[in-house]
Amino acid sequence: MAGELDFLFYPRSVAVIGASHVPGKVGNAIMRSITANFNGKVYAVNVKGGEIEVNGKKFKVYKSVKEIPDEIDVAVIAVPARFVPDVIDECGEKGVKGAVVISAGFKEAGRADLEEELVKRARKWGIRVVGPNCLGVTNLENGFDCNFNPPERQARPKFGSIAFMSQSGAFGAAILDWAARHEVGMSKFISLGNMADLDESDFMLYLKDDPKTKVITAYIEGVKDGRKFFNVAKETTKVKPVIILKAGRTEAGAKAAASHTGSLAGSYKIYEAAFEQSGVLSAKSMRQLFNYAKALAMQKPAQGDRVAIVTNGGGAGVMMSDGLLEAGLKLAELSEETREKFRKAIEEGKLPEHMSYKNPIDVIGDAPSSRYELAIRYALEDPNVDVLAVIALFQSPALDEGIVDVMEKVQEYGKPIVFVAPGGEFPEKMARRIEEKGVPVFETVEDGVDAVYALVKYGLYLKELQSF
Amino acid sequence: MAGELDFLFYPRSVAVIGASHVPGKVGNAIMRSITANFNGKVYAVNVKGGEIEVNGKKFKVYKSVKEIPDEIDVAVIAVPARFVPDVIDECGEKGVKGAVVISAGFKEAGRADLEEELVKRARKWGIRVVGPNCLGVTNLENGFDCNFNPPERQARPKFGSIAFMSQSGAFGAAILDWAARHEVGMSKFISLGNMADLDESDFMLYLKDDPKTKVITAYIEGVKDGRKFFNVAKETTKVKPVIILKAGRTEAGAKAAASHTGSLAGSYKIYEAAFEQSGVLSAKSMRQLFNYAKALAMQKPAQGDRVAIVTNGGGAGVMMSDGLLEAGLKLAELSEETREKFRKAIEEGKLPEHMSYKNPIDVIGDAPSSRYELAIRYALEDPNVDVLAVIALFQSPALDEGIVDVMEKVQEYGKPIVFVAPGGEFPEKMARRIEEKGVPVFETVEDGVDAVYALVKYGLYLKELQSF
The missing domain is CATH 3.40.50.261 (Succinyl-CoA synthetase domains)
Structure with missing residues (x-):
């Protein structure tokens, strides 16, 4: 005051x-x-x-x-x-x-x-x-x-x-x-x-x-x-x-x-x-x-416009890709190092064979929270990634509530994160719990696109200011 | 079957x-x-x-x-x-x-x-x-x-x-x-x-x-x-x-x-x-x-693209006007007969002096449902109006629950109607009651714009088909 x-x-x-x-x-x-x-x-x-x-x-x-x-x-x-x-x-x-x-x-x-x-x-x-x-x-x-x-x-x-x-x-x-x-x-x-x-x-x-x-x-x-x-x-x-x-x-x-x-x-x-x-x-x-x-209000502005998507549903990943590009943003091109990490983890059986680690990173419908964690860490460690959008279709019972803690932990990389959880009552309940950990959660893919856009747009404005 | x-x-x-x-x-x-x-x-x-x-x-x-x-x-x-x-x-x-x-x-x-x-x-x-x-x-x-x-x-x-x-x-x-x-x-x-x-x-x-x-x-x-x-x-x-x-x-x-x-x-x-x-x-x-x-699913397709808005909030009327025009629709130009009806009703004290009867028709924040009914009827009777969008800000206690019956009755004109009720719990409750009477209710102005767009777009497609 x-x-x-x-x-x-x-x-x-x-x-x-x-x-x-x-x-x-x-x-x-x-x-x-x-x-x-x-x-x-x-x-x-x-x-x-x-x-x-x-x-x-x-x-x-x-x-x-x-x-x-x-x-x-x-x-x-x-x-x-x-x-x-x-x-x-x-x-x-x-x-x-x-x-x-x-x-x-x-x-x-x-x-x-x-x-x-x-x-x-x-x-x-x-x-x-x-x-x-x-x-x-x-x-x-x-x-x-x-x-x-x-x-x-x-x-x-x-x-x-x-x-x-x-x-x-x-x-x-x-x-x-x-x-x-x-x-x-x-x-x-x-x-x-x-x-x-x-x-x-x-x-x-x-x-x-x-x-x-x-x-x-x-x-x-x-x-x-x-x-x-x-x-x-x-x-x-x-x-x-x-x-x-x-x-x-x-x-x-x-x-x-x-x-x-x-x-x-x-x-x-x-x-x-x-x-x-x-x-x-x-x-x-x-x-x-x-x-x-x-x-x-919940995340820091982004340092750039390159977005990575981690999702357990291919369709939602496609929609998010469309939305981001239509909003003028870019899908991050994952570095060779990151792709190597994914290849290795798949070889070692830590990640499933049929997942896609092109961006959007599709951890597939039977992903538990541990699989999300690995994929999210690889994405956030990549220098080509400025912002992360996580999509979780909680309708699959494979996705356990451990995702709440995962979302708390992965904020340690200091990169802005947006979470999308479409659906009804259960996702809503999970959304409030994830938000308590500091990550904003949105009801639809298009809301998530808005969120990413704001973090990038304001971040780039601040960056431009600093360069003067 | x-x-x-x-x-x-x-x-x-x-x-x-x-x-x-x-x-x-x-x-x-x-x-x-x-x-x-x-x-x-x-x-x-x-x-x-x-x-x-x-x-x-x-x-x-x-x-x-x-x-x-x-x-x-x-x-x-x-x-x-x-x-x-x-x-x-x-x-x-x-x-x-x-x-x-x-x-x-x-x-x-x-x-x-x-x-x-x-x-x-x-x-x-x-x-x-x-x-x-x-x-x-x-x-x-x-x-x-x-x-x-x-x-x-x-x-x-x-x-x-x-x-x-x-x-x-x-x-x-x-x-x-x-x-x-x-x-x-x-x-x-x-x-x-x-x-x-x-x-x-x-x-x-x-x-x-x-x-x-x-x-x-x-x-x-x-x-x-x-x-x-x-x-x-x-x-x-x-x-x-x-x-x-x-x-x-x-x-x-x-x-x-x-x-x-x-x-x-x-x-x-x-x-x-x-x-x-x-x-x-x-x-x-x-x-x-x-x-x-x-x-x-709830309303008939429109016969044309001229939309009338009846609202108890000026701001929401402005937003809806923007949305409709940005979607390629038109605000209806009310006929001289309709404007005369409004003038007379204001003179007779049935409608308030400071309301606007240009389109958007603003029945003002203290409007009870009876005032809505009159304005809605005048709008629907106008041959220049193809679709009606009603906006109700239920946060004002002046707007009584009689609006539910009003929305049932005014469907007699056979023109498609869309209802917008932004806000929280009370509007949600009213929304379900109005939907039981057959009028679809939307949570935000932009959702309402979508609804009107669909009724017009499909209606015009059908009309074009008939003309061949």
């Missing part, structure tokens, strides 16, 4: 302005979210005063933030838009540092004037603003969660190392829910809203120095300030990967974006070039975004 | 040759699979004789198929490769119609001679052969299941209307396991193996007339006879959709395929042209294969 915006994610005390005792109301849902896991101090504010009960705890309701007998770091504001500027003034008088404005009814509803007024007042007091028209911020580390979606509709992901920013609140919520379901760990979520003050670049800069965030991801329709974004992205990607799902890539998408967030999406070609030059990985879909992120 | 190969999928009596009492052995696993749900007669055969117990039932073990005091429709053979030709002769003497040869050790292991011998003997007796070197056939309707993968490692999907053929046994097994996990229903699974006799075209022809199969899917690396395949595919796609995942598309993939199934994959361009001309949908990934299949 050393960032300028730490107070927004690690507040000691929070005021919920517009707190309500009526279930279903936004001001009630926010109280419910914030008090569920957060152990900072939470104060309720509502002009009506009184008392409210949330999550089994009673809260006195202050009529104004100014009445609270304590310092307040962050105000979460959920009052009708027209009252927000005055509430900001009260926050200013109180010495509040940050305002998370959940309320809608500003620029997106044709009230740019109200939004300007909000910013003007905030600037006067030096208050930084998230939103308006957003789900606020969620810090999965300390439970500070402004999101008004109830947990029974939108689960929260476990704490992990991927940060996510979204220009779409609704889509952001869907992603959190999806991440929870797929056991993807997140550090911080930021619903950017109208970005009247703080924008995607400000948060990227904060997340760059956030020790709890290893990978920064974002859904955006358009950036607020191109130059600022480009410079911040360039600095950030030197330190950690940035992955962006940019919507509004096509003409129809751009039109839809204009009517959604008012983003002038601009030509996607310009975005593509900016991403490329600043080392940002551009994802085309939600799954790709998280395939990239999971790989980079 | 009227197809020539019915005896292979609906045998009255089956002999498992190579049946074993040793758990873990293939001949034991096959007995376990076949006797789990199948209610035809099952006989065990092993030169050793004796008795074995499987799934709590005792079976007398006949020393030869010829000793069985009953007619045998199908022999499932799992004896060492070198014995298979003689076993075929015994089957011939017994009058067996079909042999499912699970045993490996033929062409794929350098024993093309043994495979030729197998075919020669089978032809002599008029026995049709599945395999060798395969997982056999699985009929999800009657439980006739030769697959030796144990259920704790590879689940079986529920009975449904998608047939699947695979040139890779291991990958086929992974797909069955995956389909079970994702509640995709299948009619029949065929592990093609070496295709010494029956090949992908023979089975396609059978499935074309199979009343239990609505959609035919396949994983292939190369077809056995290009001309035969093309002709059969052309006839089949007139009756039902055929979707093929062709691996070995790239140079590296083709090389890997050559060493896997010995397929001379040939130029992918030639395959692409053949698929295009014969109306086969070509999928690039496992997910795409099933996105296409699920859509076509």
Whole structure:
């Protein structure tokens, strides 16, 4: 914790302005979210005063933030838009540092004037603003969660190392829910809203120095300030990967974006070039975004683009070969030394006669984990191999659970590894166990291809940087 | 049931040759699979004789198929490769119609001679052969299941209307396991193996007339006879959709395929042209294969390529617009009449002021199901709309469960509908309920794009056919 915006994610005390005792109301849902896991101090504010009960705890309701007998770091504001500027003034008088404005009814509803007024007042007091028209911020580390979606509709992901920013609140919520379901760990979520003050670049800069965030991801329709974004992205990607799902890539998408967030999406070609030059990985879909992120959160970037595949199924090896080449990667050509090792091991009966040790290395359907281990070691010892993709079809009972330990051990070579385990319940269970050992596991071959691509693409970007 | 190969999928009596009492052995696993749900007669055969117990039932073990005091429709053979030709002769003497040869050790292991011998003997007796070197056939309707993968490692999907053929046994097994996990229903699974006799075209022809199969899917690396395949595919796609995942598309993939199934994959361009001309949908990934299949199994093909989107999240609408355009589809331009309906409904307070009724139609985050219904009806009544994509972000508690009934009712317009519900547990639960009403639901926007693409692509192919 050393960032300028730490107070927004690690507040000691929070005021919920517009707190309500009526279930279903936004001001009630926010109280419910914030008090569920957060152990900072939470104060309720509502002009009506009184008392409210949330999550089994009673809260006195202050009529104004100014009445609270304590310092307040962050105000979460959920009052009708027209009252927000005055509430900001009260926050200013109180010495509040940050305002998370959940309320809608500003620029997106044709009230740019109200939004300007909000910013003007905030600037006067030096208050930084998230939103308006957003789900606020969620810090999965300390439970500070402004999101008004109830947990029974939108689960929260476990704490992990991927940060996510979204220009779409609704889509952001869907992603959190999806991440929870797929056991993807997140550090911080930021619903950017109208970005009247703080924008995607400000948060990227904060997340760059956030020790709890290893990978920064974002859904955006358009950036607020191109130059600022480009410079911040360039600095950030030197330190950690940035992955962006940019919507509004096509003409129809751009039109839809204009009517959604008012983003002038601009030509996607310009975005593509900016991403490329600043080392940002551009994802085309939600799954790709998280395939990239999971790989980079768990493994080191690759030193080159030569991929070895070890598989117990020929067909999956063929598919992976196709996918890698279609993504612009290369299949490693195994060195003569490596081939000699395989020949010898086959001669000695340590590996089966009919296996293939061309790349993809096919250890065949009856491979136990010990056979995987040998093949994986030979592949990783080869100087022609930069990244390893292991495919395991767990439907064959020959493949024992020892593969979990194998995957732990073979990380000693320091080369990035991606694991693919297609299928249903059993592979899913094994996947979670292998991930506990640090190797990311993917459900389909195409997800695995994404993962390898991200490790190579970002790795090559870093390498190019170093050569200057 | 009227197809020539019915005896292979609906045998009255089956002999498992190579049946074993040793758990873990293939001949034991096959007995376990076949006797789990199948209610035809099952006989065990092993030169050793004796008795074995499987799934709590005792079976007398006949020393030869010829000793069985009953007619045998199908022999499932799992004896060492070198014995298979003689076993075929015994089957011939017994009058067996079909042999499912699970045993490996033929062409794929350098024993093309043994495979030729197998075919020669089978032809002599008029026995049709599945395999060798395969997982056999699985009929999800009657439980006739030769697959030796144990259920704790590879689940079986529920009975449904998608047939699947695979040139890779291991990958086929992974797909069955995956389909079970994702509640995709299948009619029949065929592990093609070496295709010494029956090949992908023979089975396609059978499935074309199979009343239990609505959609035919396949994983292939190369077809056995290009001309035969093309002709059969052309006839089949007139009756039902055929979707093929062709691996070995790239140079590296083709090389890997050559060493896997010995397929001379040939130029992918030639395959692409053949698929295009014969109306086969070509999928690039496992997910795409099933996105296409699920859509076509549940909805009618579209009459045109103009897509309307109804969404409660602007961002998801933008992403869907991008995806549709990138897939070569069009966003429908709503008619003046439709726009007038929306204007009026907004005036009358039936729809909210700030919604967008350009396409994507954004009913906004606080939309209840009644608002969806109105917007969906307006879209489907529009003659400019051929297909509808509904996106629901269930994370918002405003969206009530009435949406299930809405989706049932709006099918009355006869236009194909695809539903997208991104997120975690709650959307998944709603998805299954909406699917019970006949509308296919997808987990991500990109899956939904695939679905719409398949409905349009196949629909336009059929339309073109009619115009000749």
